[in-house]
Amino acid sequence: MLRVLRHPVFARLFAAQIVALMGTGLLTVALALLAFDLAGDRAGAVLGTALTIKMLAYVGVSPLAAAVFAGLPRKAVLIGADLVRAAAALMLPFISEIWQIYLLIFVLQTASATFSPAFQAAIPDVLRDEEEYTNALSLSRLAFDIETLVSPALAGVLLIVLSYNTLFLGTVVGFLASALLILRTQLPPQGVARPRPFLDRLTRGTRLYLAEPRLRGLLALNMAVAAVIAFVLVDTVVLVRAGYGGSESDVALALAAFGAGSMLVALVLPRVLWRVPDRMVMLAGGAGLSLLGLAYGLAMLAGVGAWAVLLMVWAGFGALNAAVLTPAGRLLKRSSGGEDRPALFTAHFALSHACWLLAYPTAGLLGPVIGLPGTLLLLAAFAVVAVAVAVRVWPKGRVKTPASQSSSG
Numbered sequence: 001m002l003r004v005l006r007h008p009v010f011a012r013l014f015a016a017q018i019v020a021l022m023g024t025g026l027l028t029v030a031l032a033l034l035a036f037d038l039a040g041d042r043a044g045a046v047l048g049t050a051l052t053i054k055m056l057a058y059v060g061v062s063p064l065a066a067a068v069f070a071g072l073p074r075k076a077v078l079i080g081a082d083l084v085r086a087a088a089a090l091m092l093p094f095i096s097e098i099w100q101i102y103l104l105i106f107v108l109q110t111a112s113a114t115f116s117p118a119f120q121a122a123i124p125d126v127l128r129d130e131e132e133y134t135n136a137l138s139l140s141r142l143a144f145d146i147e148t149l150v151s152p153a154l155a156g157v158l159l160i161v162l163s164y165n166t167l168f169l170g171t172v173v174g175f176l177a178s179a180l181l182i183l184r185t186q187l188p189p190q191g192v193a194r195p196r197p198f199l200d201r202l203t204r205g206t207r208l209y210l211a212e213p214r215l216r217g218l219l220a221l222n223m224a225v226a227a228v229i230a231f232v233l234v235d236t237v238v239l240v241r242a243g244y245g246g247s248e249s250d251v252a253l254a255l256a257a258f259g260a261g262s263m264l265v266a267l268v269l270p271r272v273l274w275r276v277p278d279r280m281v282m283l284a285g286g287a288g289l290s291l292l293g294l295a296y297g298l299a300m301l302a303g304v305g306a307w308a309v310l311l312m313v314w315a316g317f318g319a320l321n322a323a324v325l326t327p328a329g330r331l332l333k334r335s336s337g338g339e340d341r342p343a344l345f346t347a348h349f350a351l352s353h354a355c356w357l358l359a360y361p362t363a364g365l366l367g368p369v370i371g372l373p374g375t376l377l378l379l380a381a382f383a384v385v386a387v388a389v390a391v392r393v394w395p396k397g398r399v400k401t402p403a404s405q406s407s408s409g
Contacts, residue, residue, distance in 0.1 A: 004135040009126050009185055014136075016181035017119070017143050020082070022154075023174020027089065029155040029252055030167035031101070032237040037164075038098055044238040046098055048364015050105045051234065055357035057109040059350050063205065065114040066346040074118050075187050081115035082179035084108075089171040113349070121345040124333050125188045131274075137329045138270045156252040164248070205343030209351060212335045214279070217394025218328055222352040223359075224286045224386035225324050227379040228293040230359035232258055232317055235367050235375065243372065244307060257311040261318030269326050278327040279394060285323025286387040292316050293380030300373035328352075 005011045031050065036043040069077050088108035095101055123140075127133045155167055209215050236254050240246040246254075272281060296313045299305075332348055333341075359379065366375040 004127065004132050004139065007127065007132070009187065010123070010136060012181050012185040013119070013123065013126065014139060014143065016178040016185075017140065019174045019181070020178035021143055021174070023089070023171040023177075026155055026167040026170040026174075027092075028233075029255070030092075030164045030171075031105075032251060033164040033248055034092075034095065034101065035098075036237055036241060038101075042368060043241075044235050044367045045364045046101070047237070048234050048360050048362075050101055051230075051360040051364070052357060053102050053106050054109040054112075055353050055360060057106055058113045058353035059357055061110050061113040062117055062346050062350045062353075066117060066205070066342060069114070069118075074122060075182060075185075077118050078115055078182050079179045081111040081118075082175045082182070084111035085115070086172045086175035086179070089168055089175060092168040092171070093165040117346040117349040118342065120329070120349070121342040122187060123329070124341060133333060134270050134273060134330060137326055138266050140329075156249040159248050159252075205345075205347030206351065208335075208344055209347040214331055214394050215335055215348070217279070217390040218282075218331055218348075219351055219355070220386050220390035220393060221282055221286045221324050222328075223355040224290055224383040224390070225321055226352075226355035226359040227362075227383040227386065228289050228376075229317065229321055230356065230363040231293070231372075231376050231379050232314065234360060234363040235372055236314075238367060239310075239372055243305070244310075246307075254310060254314055257314040258318040258321075261315035261320075262322040263318075265319045265322040266326060269322070273327060273330070278330055279396065282324050282327055283387065283391060283394075285320045286383070286390060289317065289320035289324065290380055290383035290387055292320065293376055293383060297373050297377035297380055300376065 005014065032043065032047060035046040035050070039046045085108050088104050088111070091104055092101075095104070123136055124133060127136050155164075158167060158170075209219075232255075237251050240251045240254050241248075244250065269281070292313065296309075299309070328348070332344055335344065363375060363379060366378065370378070
């Protein structure tokens with residue numbers, strides 16, 4: 001897997017991703033603690049609202065940004081987005097009101113909605129070999145896992161001697177380092193797109209995406225993942241602090257367990273995907289995630305709440321989450337040609353985050369009303385339905401692609 005890092009352009013892009021995600025990981029911990037400081041036991045509702053705003057920016061802004069910036073050099077777009085994110089993060093330590101969290105999160109995530117699809121669409125142009133690209137996807141998943149594992153651990157160490165507001169400055173450094181690395185990287189030229197009306201550019205990616213059966217299945221699986229993992233990301237701080245009486249460092253430890261499980265799967269998945277079809281791996285991951293959510297929700301109702309059990313379940317959530325999300329880029333690459341690839345990646349970015357737009361407020365707002373066990377059970381039950389939809393709409397066997405007209409799905 002690590003051989004792909006010998007490619008100098010990808011190596012710099014991967015380094016940029018790592019440092020930006022490390023900063024984002026510190027932001028996640030600091031934001032959760034800030035929300036608890038301002039809102040107490042209703043921190044889950046605050047985080048749910050903040051993450052809903054994030055998803056609104058992702059769903060609404062990413063297609064618009066792709067249409068508006070279609071003719072600009074992607075290096076300029078990536079660097080500009082990083083600088084805006086750094087500026088927004090720099091203001092977060094000065095927040096004293098909940099509405100200020102919402103405003104700055106919207107600005108920061110609007111920039112991320114511009115950055116992320118453009119970054120993801122560049123990787124297939126850098127690595128055209130299928131094996132190299134698969135390894136790159138696993139490394140990218142690993143980068144997210146490093147954020148989830150290392151950033152909370154680093155945050156836990158820093159919180160021993162520093163206040164959580166200091167963690168926001170680490171976010172600023174991460175985005176600035178990412179911009180510098182991209183500035184020093186020679187990106188391959190983009191495919192020349194035919195001139196199209198603005199409305200066509202705005203909707204083309206979504207139309208292409210929804211026309212492809214396996215991508216409709218991918219969308220359903222993203223809904224299943226969002227339903228369960230939203231509980232992890234929104235309600236962990238409440239579950240650990242209020243339910244277990246844990247410390248700030250315990251919150252970081254729980255999130256690190258989630259990252260550890262995901263990292264383990266990301267390391268072994270490239271070899272698995274050369275032997276087992278993507279469809280089988282992803283459907284198994286979605287089904288396992290749903291069933292584990294149901295099982296732990298029932299265990300919470302029954303009072304089985306040992307701290308070690310929570311850590312093991314969170315690691316399981318991370319592993320199954322990676323099994324679903326890591327191969328997604330392979331499906332997108334197979335389903336697109338060069339000209340339409342940025343539009344298709346943007347459509348996936350927007351549609352997958354629309355799933356989170358539904359899941360985050362549900363996880364945040366239902367917790368205080370029906371309790372955390374009931375919230376997890378409801379979300380996991382919805383995930384079961386989403387997996388069943390994926391099984392139905394994603395056919396078995398070989399599916400035609402624009403590039404090769406024959407590929408295993």
